Amino acid sequence: MSAILIIEQILNGLQFGVMLFLMAAGLTLIFGVMGLINLAHGSLYMIGAFAAAAVAGLTGSFLLALVAAMAAAAVAGVLVEVVVIRRLYATDHLDQVLATFALILIFSEGTRWMFGSFPLFLDIPDYLSGPVTLPGGIQYPLYRLVLIGAGLAVAAGLGLLITRTRIGIQIRAGENDREMIAALGVDISRLYTLIFMLGAALAGLAGALVGAIQSVQVGMGEPVLILAFVVIVIGGIGSIKGALVGALLVGLTDTLGGIFLPELFKLFTDPATATAAGASLASMAIYILMGAVLIWRPTGLFGARA
Amino acid sequence: MKLKSLIAASILGLTAGGALADGHGGIKVGMITTLSGGGAGLGIDVRDGFMLAIAQSGRTDIDVIIEDDQQKPDVAVQLADKMIQSDQVDVMTGIIWSNLAMAVVPSAVAQGKFYLSPNAGPSQLAGAGCHQNYFNVAWQNDNLHEAAGAYANTAGYANSFILAPNYPAGQDALTGYKRMYEGELAGEIFTELGQTDYAAEIAQIRASGADSVFFFLPGGMGISFLKQYADSGVDLPVVGPAFSFDQGILQAVGAAALGVVNTSQWSKDIDNPTNAAFVESFQAEYGRLPSLYASQGFDTANLLISALEVAAPADADAFRAALKAADFDSTRGDFAFGPNNHPIQDIYAREVIQEGDIFTNRIIGVALEDHGDVYAADCKM
CATH class of the missing domain: 3.40.50.2300 (Response regulator)
Known part of the structure; x- marks a missing residue:
């Protein structure tokens, strides 16, 4: 196992992590500020990817596709918030899970109705395709480097938004005490809609960015949703910093675990068993990580101490 | 009185006659396939290929009941029970995924139904678990x-x-x-x-x-x-x-x-008249090119129709022999069944x-x- 391979895998882990962060950021804000479990967050990711594929197909422009993805997901997010979610803030989590699960089914079958059952085509634009050679002779796809950069830029922007702006103050206040900031005259329902829109737009952006190197199909959001929940539980619910650290941890654990665990097992057993056992353990690795973090810190790495 | 009972008797006779004709001529086919979720494209292609062949045969006595298994084994088992017990189908088909086929096929054929697989070909059903009423029209998985x-x-x-x-x-x-x-x-x-x-x-x-x-x-x-x-x-x-x-x-x-x-085992440029006609008519009917799954659905229906020309499923031995003969024009050209009712093909x-x-x-x-x-x-x- 060469150093080049290890560095390449670390880059892969980072790239996976920052994309998870885009999903987890919205989820953690919505959960942290509004106390709402939104299972339909994965559907917003899918909407972003489908909108991007449709617009890229029509115009041929990847940038326009990204804008369309964010806009479509944001509009869907606002609609969902105003029509359905708003009625659920006061109810318990079970009702929220039930309603947002129904939304998953509605969005999935609605998307199938509009776009058909076959996966759509969305590709990397020419100017971002192909590998580049990094110092040390590492060949790495340019697009994945751009993903890492874009994800970190969004993380930085969100950090500034939360810590330096008036909206950010309101969001942080909302996490601490909802009733109190309403009493102080902040229009809480507008704040909720705004947060929901922001979270939805980020999910849509992630869907479009990732859709270009994966398959744009109905149901693409749900596997990511599960990982995003793992991320926010590890990072601490409501914390953007926690979401970033959690996402990078999950991304690196998942990627590096998949490489090194089978290699590790090969030291003890024959290659065929090692491959199968290593692959099985690797797919559990992030859940083991989550368990370990929760034993050490029950509210997550950056969660509010209860 | 006499007239009344005569009329009643003749009505009874008519309905009975009708029922009799129905029982002999009409064939019920139960299709369980995946029409929703991420794997829906495969099931839709199989269904469309199958229905195209039924339509082209001009036979109106074949009643196809189509249900969506959502790619879930438990749903597939429920649908199979319903088709066997309340719809009383003669022949079953449609399953895409091997894990669903393993859940449905063994019990369906054990209850005397015929199963024609348009896709899944798990090794268990090709080897020790093979059955005389189970025919695979696609391929063995390997x-x-x-x-x-x-x-x-x-x-x-x-x-x-x-x-x-x-x-x-x-x-x-x-x-x-x-x-x-x-x-x-x-x-x-x-x-x-x-x-x-x-x-x-x-x-x-x-x-x-x-x-x-x-x-x-x-x-x-x-x-x-x-x-x-x-x-x-x-x-x-x-x-x-x-x-x-x-x-x-x-x-x-x-x-x-x-x-x-x-x-x-199939490609749209396999050079035979059946395949050329299939590709052209599929495109005309559905506005897209057929996939290998569509060709498998099409061949499955044509195999069924060829066997129905010889015998009804009620006459199980004759129907089985007619299926085994595989006397139909396959889109793949040469097609025959091996000893385990799985294809022998290029x-x-x-x-x-x-x-x-x-x-x-x-x-x-x-x-x-x-x-x-x-x-x-x-x-x-």
Whole structure:
């Protein structure tokens, strides 16, 4: 196992992590500020990817596709918030899970109705395709480097938004005490809609960015949703910093675990068993990580101490 | 009084006669297939191919009941119970996935129903678990992978890197490839089922020193892998079964698939009149090119119709013999059943090409001729 391979895998882990962060950021804000479990967050990711594929197909422009993805997901997010979610803030989590699960089914079958059952085509634009050679002779796809950069830029922007702006103050206040900031005259329902829109737009952006190197199909959001929940539980619910650290941890654990665990097992057993056992353990690795973090810190790495 | 009872009797007689005619002439077919969720494209193609053949036969006495299994074994079992017990179907078909077939087929054939598989061909049902009422019209699961291994030999590959998802069909795929392939293995990876990011695996391929890559990643997994592989700068030749190169998903992969060799028992350019007519009429009816799944649905329906010409399912022995004779014009050309009711057929190597705006396949050679399966030896009927 060469150093080049290890560095390449670390880059892969980072790239996976920052994309998870885009999903987890919205989820953690919505959960942290509004106390709402939104299972339909994965559907917003899918909407972003489908909108991007449709617009890229029509115009041929990847940038326009990204804008369309964010806009479509944001509009869907606002609609969902105003029509359905708003009625659920006061109810318990079970009702929220039930309603947002129904939304998953509605969005999935609605998307199938509009776009058909076959996966759509969305590709990397020419100017971002192909590998580049990094110092040390590492060949790495340019697009994945751009993903890492874009994800970190969004993380930085969100950090500034939360810590330096008036909206950010309101969001942080909302996490601490909802009733109190309403009493102080902040229009809480507008704040909720705004947060929901922001979270939805980020999910849509992630869907479009990732859709270009994966398959744009109905149901693409749900596997990511599960990982995003793992991320926010590890990072601490409501914390953007926690979401970033959690996402990078999950991304690196998942990627590096998949490489090194089978290699590790090969030291003890024959290659065929090692491959199968290593692959099985690797797919559990992030859940083991989550368990370990929760034993050490029950509210997550950056969660509010209860 | 007399007149009244006469009328009553004649009405009774009429209805009874009607019921009798219905019981003898009408055939009920139960189709359980996947019409929603991520795997819906396959089920829709099978259904459309099947219904096209029924429509073209001009027979109005075949009643096809179509239900969606949502790719869930428990749903498929419930639907099968309903079709057998309350709909009283004569013949069943449609299942796409091997795990669903394993849940439904053994009990359906044990209850005396005929099952014609348009897709799934798990090894269990080809070997010790074979049954005289179970006919597979597609392939045994290992077949296309074996053909890929045979193609790798003729192409001169000597150091393949192979990968598949970690589930039964994935393990069968690698077994099938290794059964025919004679070279060395540069690496062997099981990925997660449903995995969408293959950067880590591609990095391993790059570092492994392989001269070729074999992969079995059906549906969306294959789309993701091919797009990422094309973008990675690794340019080793790739070979795989047709499941990642069918007409439904090639458009989503785009230029990343160009030139990739894949193995299939069917291709739209197989040169026979049945196939030419099938491709043309499918396109006219549904506005898209057929996939191998559509051809399998079409062949399944034509096999059924050919057997119905000879005997009704109620006459089980004669109907079974008529099915076994496989006396129909297959889109694949020569088609026969082996001793375990699985196909003996040619498997082709195809290459992905671009025709205008459409990505499709072209045959470049025969990978395996008149190929059966290794499990037939274990089948005691």
